[in-house]
Amino acid sequence: MAEFQPLVFSGVQPTGNLHLGNYLGAIRKFVALQAEHDCIYCVVDLHAITAQLVHDDMRSQTRSIAAAFIASGIDPKEHIVFNQSAVPQHAELAWIFNCVARIGWMERMTQFKDKAGGKNAEQVSLGLLAYPSLMAADILVYRATHVPVGDDQKQHLELARDIAQKFNIDFMEHIRREGSGVDIMVGDEPVHAYFPMVEPLIGGPAPRVMSLRDGTKKMSKSDASDLSRINLLDDADTVSKKVRKAKTDPDALPSETDGLKGRPEAENLVGIYAALSDKTKEDVLREFGGQQFSVFKPALVELAVHVLSPISEEMRRLLDDTTHLDAILRDGGERARARAEKTMDQVRDIVGFLR
Ligand code: TRP
DSSP states (O other): OOOOOOOEEEEEOSOSOOBHHHIIIIIHHHHHHTTTSOEEEEEOHHHHHHHOSOOSOHHHHHHHHHHHHHHHTOOTTTSEEEEGGGOTHHHHHHHHHHHHSOHHHHHTOHHHHHHHOGGGGGTSOHHHHHHHHHHHHHHHTTTOOEEEOOGGGHHHHHHHHHHHHHHHHHTHHHHHHHTOOEEEEETTEEEEESSOOOEEEOOOSOSOOBOSSOTTSBOOTTOSOGGGOOBTTOOHHHHHHHHHHSOOOSSOOOSSGGGGTTOHHHHHHHHHHHHHTTOOHHHHHHHHTTOOHHHHHHHHHHHHHHHHHHHHHHHHHHHHOHHHHHHHHHHHHHHHHHHHHHHHHHHHHHHTOOO
């Protein structure tokens, strides 16, 4: 039984500032995966226009995500970093997937329902409905096998599997005839597949970083209060101010993780400390159990600045020289395009377009 070559793909939208939640929840994982896998990391600008068509600053937002990737340790020479619109094959495959996927699949997506529910239907674009189909195309145009994402993307990845599976089944004879398929097992069924069943890679050092103002809400770029998040470009003074002002409760830290139950803000700050120092929450509480926040917060500031300031400095350096940064993205785009074209060349034959 053959197998698909392992390949990691993930995407981040160029909207809003990247914050600590994005860094700990996603980018750090992207960085770690490079050691063992071939990786493609994409700034998904085509997705950014699904929610809002006109952006004043899409170019600078795109550069800023790319700079964050590189400053965090993604190697754009060894791996690939590029922006989605530079590879038109994503949109081409998405169109075919629009004809594979069923409207009901799209309408069932919770993210779509949240944004388009009720009378909003006239307000949201057709692109927003088709968003998951483009996301499936992003991944499958490279026949990527592993996708690191936050848990909010799980449903979109299941849909990517549904699309891959329907394509594989509907075109099974064509795939055999063209000779471009791979024999894989799906569950305990042997299948002759053109597209792999993508595996989500969910979790990581801190899958959920919460708001500094409300430990029950996720840290988010759309929160009205900038004090709720630590942005990757915040300077040391700002990081320090935000941590000092972070909401807490009056009690000392517990010595065991059980004692964090019902204390979401304490749990969040301990989780952030643990993730930033590559320790477990247990380790952190062994060190700080019994201490007041007046002791823990300065330690957290010191750690956060230690980890984040080299990244923000490197980001600023990269963003100061857009010629260099754009050249990196252009090179990534060229290499991505060559790989995507290989797939599309076969897909056009499988679907049966006249060549
Ligand atoms: N939907 C993802 C998000 O909002 C972004 C994304 C687009 C993506 N295409 C992708 C993630 C492909 C992983 C793989 O986070």
